[in-house]
Amino acid sequence: MDILKLLSRSTKQTARTSKDAPSTKLPSAGTSANPQLFHDAVPEARGKKRKRGGDVEQTRAHDEEEESINFFETSSAASKAEKASAPKKTAEEPASTPEKVATKATTELLDEAECRQLLRSHRLKVTLLPSSKPDKVVKKSKKKKAVETSKKEEYKQVYPQPLVAFNDLRSTYGISGRMAENLVQQGYKIPTEVQMGSLPLLLRPKTALGDAIEEAEDSDGEVHVDLLAVAPTGSGKTLAFLIPVVDRIIQRRRTSQDKEHILEAIVVAPTKELATQIVNEARKLSLGTGVKVVGMRKGMQITPRDSPEGEVDDISEDEEEQEEDGSDAEKPKKSSQPAVKADILVSTPGLLFSALSGKNSDQATLLTIRTLVLDEADVLLDPLFRDQTLGIWNSCMNPDLRVTLWSATMGSNIESLTSTTIQARRSLLGLPSSHIIRLVVGLKDSAIPNITHRLIYAATEPGKLIALRQLLHPTAKSADETQSLRPPFLVFTQTIPRAVALHSELLYDIPSEAGGSTRIAVLHAELSDTARSNIMARFRNGDIWVLITTDILSRGVDFRGINGVVNYDVPNSGAAYIHRVGRTGRAGREGGVAVTFYTKEDIPYVKAVANIIAASEKAAGKKESEAGMKRWLLDALPTPSKQEKKKLKMHGVEARRGGLGEKSKDGKGKGKFKAQISTKSGYERKLENNRRGAIQGSKRRMEAEKEEHNGEDSEWGGIDE
Known part of the structure; x- marks a missing residue:
């Protein structure tokens, strides 16, 4: 055997495998050791500071001792000097890794300077919104400065206590021991940025804020705080609003002698998939605590119609049989459907609003609701769901009601609408103004910085179909010599017909050896709830690799193992x-x-x-030469007007509104069905259409002849004898 050939072959093989080996950094490769998105270095403090959390700060005295070490001494002397200069480890000294930091509880509170440094290192900005709408800026030059200064005074930035580790929830903020065990069992150690900033504010506002705001206490003795949280997608907002909700109910049940389930919290989500996900997470969190979480179903009743407002029937939600009216005239008549018996109700706005309104024009009043959570608040307060959401909000008449709004995108109009609604409701009930706090993580209305973005020009609809087919091959390379997208991934389209058409086109693209057509599925709003739940379960289990859908899955749904997203059609807005x-x-x-x-x-x-x-690439720290979005492309793209943006948001791109393509306006037929998702030529589609029309026409003629023949038979009475 030639040893030179053997060595050269092994060398080439090693080079080839290392080059073609797939990247190990994939969302589906495993769990992240640190779920935090931002890890900016904390600047060194001037003078001696206490050591808290994961911020290791060196003092001046320690620096002077390091400078006094003589490195030209013998090894034994140098080691003695290093031991003498090394600080003694204490129980409060932070560890070097985030996992060790999370295992140590911080019982002492940080001062304002330490809070400011820690919040800035994680790009957290907490602002106290004005109690009333600030004055508008006057265009006159003399009054402009005075108005701007008053406006700045209205918006006050505060620095509350951040949550360093989940262990602090038990030691510092006094949550239930059982819920703390559930958090440990689910593997929660290091809080994300939104959890770090919001949980102290919602659990113990007095402890978190200190003397930063004036006290306006509720009946439970805590400062009344309403929160608007804007945090990137996948940053743990669901857990951030569920922990305070469950803890508040546990504390109430602990001090109250009445252990019955009273509806105290409502969580509103825009889609059924997101509502189901919230119910599952809430049940994991409240396991063994006695808190009951229920997802809203069609026909479920919130309050008995014929009983006094706010009272809840002592009937379980699982009882489906209707009850007959009692003979005793003194007892109120019970409705045919039993009222829900739960502590937390999760629903979409349409189902809950219809349950509150019912057949009568009068809307039911919920006096027991003490917490209202609006998940994906920007779409819930959009014109599509605004009336239903505000109707639910106005039904909650408890004076201790706390409102929290959560989303990755939130415009100024949503913020002003929220502030106006909160203050108007409190003034109607004769209550003092509420403290409305806005929490922003990172850059507002921006995408997460830990993903790679690609903007690809496909020219035409067939070009998009070809490009998507290339992504279905794991070994294929893109034009920039980067690895192709690996399944599982999501494909978003503009309309339901386009999603169905794209699914039929790609149905047989995956080889049968790899699973064939079972690996591709489509999910949209026209499917039944059972079919949608089945597809979601198969996709989470890994049976489906490519899921084609509309914007129904674009908000809130948590797929932790998704390797990528394909926008087959351009989104209707930046949000x-x-x-x-x-x-x-x-x-x-x-x-x-x-x-x-x-x-x-x-x-x-x-x-x-x-x-x-x-903006996402800039937040990720990429240089202009390494960024995929070049400056010349940004300058070359046209800027749409406000009218065009509004039109796009409401209806999408005009060429794809019909789903399978729009006819051209000219009479010659050029460009007909230019937005069609198909690889067939226009002549083939014409033949298929003619054939389909001939078949339908033949069926209509046969039905007409059959009806005519049946009519003659009915009039004919037979042969007389």
Whole structure:
């Protein structure tokens, strides 16, 4: 055997495998050790500081001792000097890794300077919103400065106590021991940024804020705080609002002698999938605590119609049989449907609003609700759900009601609407003004920085189909010599017909050896609840690799193992893009890819997506030479007007509104069905259409002849004898 050939072969083989080996940094590769998105270095303090959390600060005295070490001494002398200069380890000294930091509880509170440093290192900004709407800026030059200064005074930035580790929830904020055990069993150690900033504010506002705000206490003795949280997708917002809700109910049940289930909290989510996910997470968190969590179903009743408002029937929600009216005239008549018996209710706005309104015009009043949570608040307060959401909000008449709003994107109009509604409701009940706090993580209305964005020009609809088929091959390489997108991944389309058409086109693209058509599925709002739940379960279990869907799955749904997202159709807005691509790279996982195809029809609307990509790459620390979004492309793209943005948000790109393509306006037929998702030529589609029309016409003629023949038979009485 030639040893030179053997060595050269092994060398080439090693080089080939290392080059073609897939990247290990994938969201589906495993869990992230640190779910936090931002880890900015804390600047060294001037003078001696206490050591808290994960911020290791060196003091001046320690620096002077290090400078006095003589490195030209013998090894024994040098080791003695190092031992003498090394600080003694104490129980409060922070560990070097986030896992060790999370295992140590901080019982002492930080001072304002330490809170400011820690919040800034995690890019947390907490602002106390004004109690009333600030004055508008006057255009006159003399009054402009005075108005601007008053406006700045209205918005006050505060520095509350941050949550360093989940162990502090038990020691510092006094949550239930059973719930603390549930958090440990689920593997929660290091809080994310939104959990770090929001949990102290919602659990113990007095402890978190100190003397930063004036006290306006509720009946439970805590400062009344309403929260608006804007945090990136996948940053743990669901856990951030569930822990305070469950803890508040546990504390009430602990001090109260009445152990019955009273509806105290309502969580509103825009889609059924998100509502189901919240119910599952809440049940894991409240396991063994006695707190009952129920998901809203069609036909479920919140309060008995014929009983006094606010009272809840002592009937379990699982009893489906109708009860007959009692003979005793003194007892109130019970409705045919029993009222829900739970502590926390999770629902979509449509189901809950219809249950509160019922057949009568009068809307039921909920006097027991003490917490209202609006998840994905920007879409819930959008014109699509605004009336239903505000109707639910106005039904909650408890004076101790706390409102929290959560989303990855929240415009100024949503913020002003929220402040106005909260203050108007409290003034109606004769209560003092509420403390409305806004928490922003990172850059407001931006995509997460730990995923890779690709904006690909496909020119036409067939070009997008070809590009998507290339992504289905794991060994294929893109034009920039990067690895192709690996399943599982999501594909978003603009309309339901386009999602169905794309599914039929890709149904047989995956080889039968790999599972064939069972690996691709489509999910949209026209499917039944059972079918949607089945598809979601198969996708989470890994049976489905490519899931084609609409914006129904773009918000809140947690897929921790998604390797990427494909925007087959350009999103209707920048917020829609942020929520779509946020399905990957969740909980700090790296390696997610977001691919967006655009054609000639999309060019007027791509700039919003391009700006978000540029901001995300800048937040990730990429240099201009390494960034995928080039400056020349941003300058070349046209800027859409407000009218065009509004039109796009409401209806999407005009060429794809019909789903399978729009006819051309000219009479010659050029460009007909240019937005069709198909690889067939126009002539083949024409033949199929003619054949389909001939078959339908033949069926209609046969039915007409049959009806005519049946009519003759009915009139004919037979042969007379």
